[in-house]
Amino acid sequence: MIKFLSTLVTIAMVMILGVTFVQVLVRFIFHVPLGGWDEVPTYMMLLGVWLTAAVNAKKKDHISLDLYVLFIKNEKARKIIQIIGGIITITVFIIFTVSLVEFTGYNFEKGATTAGMKAPYWIILAIIVFGVVLMIFYYIVHLINDIKEVLKWK
Numbered sequence: 001m002i003k004f005l006s007t008l009v010t011i012a013m014v015m016i017l018g019v020t021f022v023q024v025l026v027r028f029i030f031h032v033p034l035g036g037w038d039e040v041p042t043y044m045m046l047l048g049v050w051l052t053a054a055v056n057a058k059k060k061d062h063i064s065l066d067l068y069v070l071f072i073k074n075e076k077a078r079k080i081i082q083i084i085g086g087i088i089t090i091t092v093f094i095i096f097t098v099s100l101v102e103f104t105g106y107n108f109e110k111g112a113t114t115a116g117m118k119a120p121y122w123i124i125l126a127i128i129v130f131g132v133v134l135m136i137f138y139y140i141v142h143l144i145n146d147i148k149e150v151l152k153w154k
Helices: 002-029 037-059 075-110 121-152
Strands: none
Touching: 002 037, 037 121, 075 121
């Protein structure tokens, strides 16, 4: 799954580069904008950001500032704080996802489209939903593993 997601992100980044390059050439050589195509790099960046966030959640690679490590030396207490932080993170992402799904459904019902390409707006939002749901899944897996580790302690 990680390889697949990484491949999609790579394709999105190549598309950003390609579309931007073509836009610059067409604009400066022919003095004509490519109508609507200026949206593509933005959407590909959204795809790249949210899928990369899911990959980083899987790898436990997100940037974090764990200051409690400086003050709490007990390994068990650290692990419990980590579990509590994981529960809070999952809860916040679930709340965000519920709101985002409602917003996506609203845009689907209204038939909202993007300004330039007239692409259905809900597709772009669905990409974000997909990335966030993957992040929640990976955070839950890590949380379960952390809880199992704590339960093995005596």
